Amino acid sequence: MAEHRYEEKNDAEQNRFLKYTVTILSDYRLYLLLLPIIIWYGLWFYKPLAGLLIAFKNYQPNLGVWESDFVGFANFGSLVSGTWAPQFWRAFRNTFVISLYGFIFGFPIPILLAIFFSEITRNGLRGITQTFSYLPHFLSEVTITGLVLTLLYNGEVTTGVIAQFLINLGVISETTKIMQNAEYFRPVFIMTGIWKEAGYSSIVYFAAIMAISPVLYEALKVDGGNKLQEIRFVTFPGMAPTLIIMIVLRIGNMLSVGYERVILLYNANTYETADVLSTFVFRIGLEGGNQSIGAAAGMFEALIGFALVVGANFISREISDSSLW
Amino acid sequence: MERQSRSEVVFKVFAVGLVVIFSLMAFYPVFYSFSASISGKAAYETGQVILLPKDVTFQVYKLIYQDKGLWISFVNTLFYTLFGTAWSMFVSVTGAYALSRQRLLFRRQLNFLVVFTMWFSAGMVPLYLNYINMGVANRWGIIVAFGVQAFNIILLRSFFQAIPKEIEEAALIDGANEFQLLTDIYIPMSKAALATVTLFYATTRWNGYFWARILLTNPMELPLQVYMRILIENYQKMFDDMPINLPYAEDSYIFAVLVCSIIPVLIIYPYIQRHFARGVNLGGVKG
Numbered sequence: 191m192a193e194h195r196y197e198e199k200n201d202a203e204q205n206r207f208l209k210y211t212v213t214i215l216s217d218y219r220l221y222l223l224l225l226p227i228i229i230w231y232g233l234w235f236y237k238p239l240a241g242l243l244i245a246f247k248n249y250q251p252n253l254g255v256w257e258s259d260f261v262g263f264a265n266f267g268s269l270v271s272g273t274w275a276p277q278f279w280r281a282f283r284n285t286f287v288i289s290l291y292g293f294i295f296g297f298p299i300p301i302l303l304a305i306f307f308s309e310i311t312r313n314g315l316r317g318i319t320q321t322f323s324y325l326p327h328f329l330s331e332v333t334i335t336g337l338v339l340t341l342l343y344n345g346e347v348t349t350g351v352i353a354q355f356l357i358n359l360g361v362i363s364e365t366t367k368i369m370q371n372a373e374y375f376r377p378v379f380i381m382t383g384i385w386k387e388a389g390y391s392s393i394v395y396f397a398a399i400m401a402i403s404p405v406l407y408e409a410l411k412v413d414g415g416n417k418l419q420e421i422r423f424v425t426f427p428g429m430a431p432t433l434i435i436m437i438v439l440r441i442g443n444m445l446s447v448g449y450e451r452v453i454l455l456y457n458a459n460t461y462e463t464a465d466v467l468s469t470f471v472f473r474i475g476l477e478g479g480n481q482s483i484g485a486a487a488g489m490f491e492a493l494i495g496f497a498l499v500v501g502a503n504f505i506s507r508e509i510s511d512s513s514l515w
Numbered sequence: 516m517e518r519q520s521r522s523e524v525v526f527k528v529f530a531v532g533l534v535v536i537f538s539l540m541a542f543y544p545v546f547y548s549f550s551a552s553i554s555g556k557a558a559y560e561t562g563q564v565i566l567l568p569k570d571v572t573f574q575v576y577k578l579i580y581q582d583k584g585l586w587i588s589f590v591n592t593l594f595y596t597l598f599g600t601a602w603s604m605f606v607s608v609t610g611a612y613a614l615s616r617q618r619l620l621f622r623r624q625l626n627f628l629v630v631f632t633m634w635f636s637a638g639m640v641p642l643y644l645n646y647i648n649m650g651v652a653n654r655w656g657i658i659v660a661f662g663v664q665a666f667n668i669i670l671l672r673s674f675f676q677a678i679p680k681e682i683e684e685a686a687l688i689d690g691a692n693e694f695q696l697l698t699d700i701y702i703p704m705s706k707a708a709l710a711t712v713t714l715f716y717a718t719t720r721w722n723g724y725f726w727a728r729i730l731l732t733n734p735m736e737l738p739l740q741v742y743m744r745i746l747i748e749n750y751q752k753m754f755d756d757m758p759i760n761l762p763y764a765e766d767s768y769i770f771a772v773l774v775c776s777i778i779p780v781l782i783i784y785p786y787i788q789r790h791f792a793r794g795v796n797l798g799g800v801k802g
Contacts, residue, residue, distance in 0.1 A: 213620060219693035220613060227610025227629070227668070233649065234642075234660050235632050241641030255644070303537065309530035321788065322538035325545065325780075328787060330722035332740040333776050336747045337544045340769055348560050348766050351547060389541055417526040442634075450725050454744070468639065475640040476729065488638025499634045 245486040258482075265486035274474070274483060280462070281470035281487075288466060289444050292380050297440065299388045301433070304395035305425060323389025335454035338382050342368045369455065372462040379455060379464070383448070394436070395429055402428035438506040442499035445491055467491040545777055551764075552576070552771035559764035575763050575771040585772070587735060588742035592721060595657055595738055599720040603662040604713055611671035612697050626672075633665045643729065652730040657738075662720060667712045674708040675701055711790045718787070721779075743772055 214221050240255075245265055247258040269278045303323070310316040326334065343350040344367050349357070356362045368374045406424045415423065426433075449468035456464035465473075467487060475484010547566070551559060555570025563569050579585060613619060614626055636642075646652060651660040678701060686700055702709065724740040731737055737745075750769050780787075 210620060217618075217693075220616060220619065223609040223693065223697065224613035224619070224625075225609075226606045227613070227663075228625075230606050230610075230663055231628065231632060234645070234663075235637070236628075238637035238641040238645040241644055242637055244641065244644070303534065306530035306534040309527050310534065315531070315535075319534050319538035321784075322542040323534075324788060325784065326541055328718060328780050328784065329545075329777060330724065330740050332722075332724050332744045332747075333773055336743065336769065336773050337548065339747065340766055340773075341544060341547070343766075348764060349562065350766075351551075351562075351565060354562055385541060385544075389538070416522045418522075453725070471639050476643055481640050481644065484640040485638060488640055492636055492638055496635045 242485060242489055244482050245489045247482060249482040249485070251481070261482075265482050266490070269483065269487055269490065274487075277465070277470060277474070278487060281465045281467045284463060285445055285447055285466040288376060288379065288447050291376060292383060292447070293440060295380055296384050296388065297437075299384055300391035301395050301429070303388060303392040304399055304429075305421060307392065307396050308399045308425075320389070324393070325389075326386040327390035329386070331448070331450045331454055334382065334386055335451060338378065338455065339369060342378065344368065370457065370459045372460045372464070375456065375460040375464040379451065382451065382455070394432060398429045398432040399425060434506065434509065438502045441505075442495075442502040444498050445495040548770040548773045548777070552767050552774050554764070554767065556762065556764045556767070559767060572763070575767045578763075578768065579771055579775060584734070584737075584742055585739075585775070588737050588739045589775075591654075591736060592739040594654075595723070595727075596717055596720040599658045599662050600713060600717045602658055603664075603667075603716040603720075604709075606663050607668050607671060607712065607716075608702070608709070609697075611668045612675055612701060614668070615672045615675040629665050629668055646726075646730055652732065654731075654733075654736045656730065657723075657727055657736075661723070661726060662716060664715070664719075667715055671705070671708060671712060674705045678704050707790075714787055714790050739776060743776055746772055 244255055244258065246260060246262060247255070248261050248264075249255070249258045268274050307316060307320060310319065341350040341352040344353040344357075344362075344365075353362070353368060356368075357364055357366075362368065362374075368378065402424065406428070407420060410420055410424055445467065447466045447468070449466065449472065452464055452466055452469050453472065456469065468491065471484045471488045471491070474480050475488065478484075547564075550566065550568040551564055552575055553571050553573060554564045554568045555572055558564055558569035610629070614622065614629065616622070619625070637645075646656065646660060649660070650656070682700060682704070683696060686696060691699065722740060723738065724744065727738050728741045728744070731741070747769060750765065
């Protein structure tokens with residue numbers, strides 16, 4: 191009896207397999223089109239996921255991923271409370287602190303810019319100011335950080351123009367080397383981010399404001415509302431859905447402090463405030479050759495990041511009906 | 516009535532003023548680089564160059580013109596951008612089209628596998644080991660193994676899905692197959708979205724730095740961004756250790772290199788700006 195059922199199940203499975211094969215063959219053009227993307231993600235995204243195994247091994251380059259010794263959670267242990275703990279927790283803290291400051295100072299500026307842009311009624315002036323403020327977004331990180339490093343440079347022979355300006359204002363002393371000083375890394379990093387992205391980020395809010403019906407503004411005017419009331423009761427409610435989505439996206443990306451920019455701006459003197467999780471992974475795992483430690487730290491980062499994204503999406507669905515997937 | 520219009524005027528002046536200041540500040544470093552790159556040594560080093568160039572000379576640009584490495588890296592970047600963008604577009608367009616078809620087997624699961632790549636990653640170390648194992652630490656590897664982004668695929672997929680089915684049905688009656696549907700109907704009908712995504716990919720390729728820096732070992736294969744960064748690093752070291760006597764301000768050379776990297780962006784900027792504004796809105800609609 192049992193045997194009979196087993197055969198039946200096997201038959202059903204075979205049938206289904208046959209059905210899929212026939213479907214695919216008779217529709218081969220569609221599945222050929224699917225092939226490149228499957229191979230691409232297979233080789234460059236899903237195959238490396240298997241490489242995460244080295245986070246649980248003591249990876250030796252000459253042995254390879256499979257032959258290296260299995261060590262269980264030892265790598266995670268040495269990150270959380272072992273040899274690497276001081277550097278790891280420093281990177282962990284820096285990641286959240288930079289992210290949080292970036293949010294507090296960086297998030298409101300594009301919104302204000304969008305409101306101000308919408309105040310400019312002359313199209314020519316608006317076009318020029320928008321063009322100027324979007325431009326840094328399209329420059330590469332190497333260009334942007336090259337400008338920052340040179341403009342803030344304070345050396346024997348030359349002093350960058352912004353460093354000189356800060357010296358004249360008395361913000362820094364004649365001898366302060368801004369980029370060699372851990373105290374200044376975060377403000378410089380966050381201001382660089384604002385300079386590069388604030389203008390471009392304002393586009394999405396600007397579009398939201400432009401979509402608000404002028405009738406609402408006129409109605410408020412008839413009721414005797416002033417400009418600030420206009421912003422409070424018309425502009426902000428009009429932007430709310432966009433605002434919520436942007437906040438949710440931001441929470442989901444809490445951990446992804448732009449590591450390229452950090453690597454291009456930091457140095458041994460500023461690790462204290464600059465080293466974030468991904469640069470820790472880069473320095474220890476890739477440059478330092480501790481692949482297993484790097485993989486474990488990277489996995490830790492990816493898992494928290496994933497939890498944040500899922501959480502943010504859940505919140506978004508609860509409060510606004512708009513989810514990200 | 517009087518007070519109300521005055522509050523409006525005050526706010527407008529305030530808003531316009533701030534926006535003008537912000538945009539000038541955003542543009543200043545770019546403009547300043549140009550000024551500093553063509554200023555004379557003495558004027559630059561004594562801090563006389565603040566906005567406009569002084570004692571104009573183009574000698575650093577002559578040096579740049581003679582810098583072979585810079586030209587090679589520039590051509591390499593053109594090569595990576597051109598072929599890399601074409602490759603990314605090929606994978607994204609075919610993939611987005613296949614994933615947009617209702618009758619595709621396991622359509623939901625496959626779509627999830629694409630979206631999942633936006634939220635999780637194996638991390639730098641496994642990625643690096645995989646690139647090394649697969650032998651892509653070279654010119655062609657940079658083109659083939661990088662630069663396909665789930666966000667762009669989803670953007671294209673939603674665009675394809677929004678095209679009315681009636682048009683497709685008419686073509687099917689005429690005996691069009693799946694390839695012809697894509698090349699004759701879907702691609703021509705989504706030119707705007709395709710242009711936007713192409714620009715997204717092209718700027719990412721043009722600006723790409725990190726993986727090229729750690730994977731490429733042959734100096735003849737370095738892209739512009741990596742070459743520029745090495746120049747900047749050497750210059751910073753040179754400065755700290757030994758102030759040397761050159762006929763131009765050392766900074767001027769770096770500024771000139773930065774200007775050279777900015778100029779191509781400025782040239783296609785008007786075109787970019789039009790399409791990116793639209794791209795952001797496309798993304799917003801989907802959200």
